Amino acid sequence: MNVAATAPQGFLSPTGVEIAFVLVGLVTLGAAVVTVTTRQLVHAALWLVVALGGLAVEYLLLTAEFIAWVQVLIYVGSIVVLLLFGLMLTRAPIGRSPDADSGNRPVAVAVALAAAAALVWVVVDAFRTQWIDLDQPQGTTDVTGSILFRHWVLPFEALSVLLLAALVGAIVLSRRNATRGTGSPDAGSPDAGSPDAGSRGTGPRGTGSRGADDKEQR
Amino acid sequence: MHLAYPAVLAVLLFCVGLYGVLARRNAILVLMSVELMLNAVNLNLVAFDVWLRDSLHAGQALTLFTIAIAAAEIGIGLAIVLAVYRNRGTSAVDDLRDTAERPGDDTGSGDGNGPDDASGPGGATADEPARTDASQKAEATA
Structure with a gap:
């Protein structure tokens, strides 16, 4: 709020952190889209690893390093492994399965596009002039452990x-x-x-x- | 960094997860989409925490709690999916219509539970015949 409104940044002169954030964000978003659209069930779990790892990199770029490593440990390390176990235990078909999507796919596309349009519009309109100041890290393990076990x-x-x-x-x-x-x-x-x-x-x-x-x- | 970048990325990830929850048929793929939505919320929490410089770091603490709850949720969810697969021989969410109300169906689904439970171990050991049998049964009752 008061931190940034006076910062002289602009859209046309992105910093290196912003460029890296956008590139990793594109990779993350693409992996997420492939996760929800692929017809090979095991590939969906493996693309989910890419999406979650990309999010861990985004946390690192936002200087929340403890969250990033927890993300790698818990999500990539245990949750994806659990999902793969679940896929194997329910005898998910290896290869392309024609019935991965249900019949209400057009409705789902419409709902997701409408939600994305509305939310992007609102968020961009609300935070158009706000900037995150990343000069000092906010989420080191020291700080996180202190607040987690103190407050x-x-x-x-x-x-x-x-x-x-x-x-x-x-x-x-x-x-x-x-x-x-x-x-x-x-x-x-x-x-x-x-x-x-x-x-x-x-x-x-x-x-x-x-x-x-x-x-x-x- | 402009605040709109992480906020828009979180919004788009959330909508991708929303599409997955609505469109996917396999229950485990639905759980993956739920994970994507939870991660979008986590990104929002971290970004706004770093932006506001909260002295309590409530955003990061809540992110840790969300990650722990997501782990608990995925454990319980997979246990439920495995139990359903063991009893019904399928993990497709739109085959599970036993509690759906259909026009002209006076016999409740309580009668159908007995044969389904009896055919449970068959669905667990022999995959393909039991699976097609269960799906045919589900379609016949639908």
């Missing part, structure tokens, strides 16, 4: 409880219900299928707990 320690602890609840919930959801097989007419086949399903259930559970533990240690 935000109670939400941080509540968040660890939430992660524990999510972990327990994921285990309960992916665990086979033993009482359901007795009620069905052919009680033998669920028992025969249970070791397979049990071993398949341990994949996301194990990686999920590892990702949660990473963040608990953080």
Whole structure:
């Protein structure tokens, strides 16, 4: 607000940081578009890595370095791996799948374009004259750790409880219900299928707990 | 740096994620699109935090919390998708129409739950026949 309104920058003389931000932003946006439009499901997850890594570079350019490394660790390291595990466990087809998009694709295009037009117009109109002053870094690990454990320690602890609840919930959801097989007419086949399903259930559970533990240690 | 650059990038990423959520058929691709939307919000939070120079750095703290909640969300979401796949043999979100109201359908979907549960392990072990069977069943009831 008061920082920047007097800065003598202009659109026609972009700084090096701005040029880098726009270029990385184009790569990120292109990767995101490919992620939501490709027909090969595994390629969508791999393009998501490009998009999330590009966002980490944007955080670095905005001098929020701790957020950038957390983004790399959590998103690229654990969430994309979880998504790939999910794709493999649901036997997603390798190669082009013709039914990746549902029938309401034109409606989705219309809604997304309308939202993009409205939001871009509003945002550009609102922040046309505002500048970010990047001369001193705002998100070093020192600063982030200090504010996180000095001012935000109670939400941080509540968040660890939430992660524990999510972990327990994921285990309960992916665990086979033993009482359901007795009620069905052919009680033998669920028992025969249970070791397979049990071993398949341990994949996301194990990686999920590892990702949660990473963040608990953080 | 002009503030419009990160703000516009966040808006465009959010709309790309919005398109993905609305248009994708596989539930895991829908989860990926939700991740894109959450990341757009994170970029906004970081950009405005750096712009405002908040002494509490609320934007960056909230970004960390959003990342943690996204990790929890993706774990729960994948557990739900796997449970649905195990029971129904499909992970396409528009095949799951059991709670949809159809004209002229008086028998509720509660009757259909028994056979679906019985065919669950078949869907888990033999992929293609059970999958086509489940999708045909879903289309027959649709």
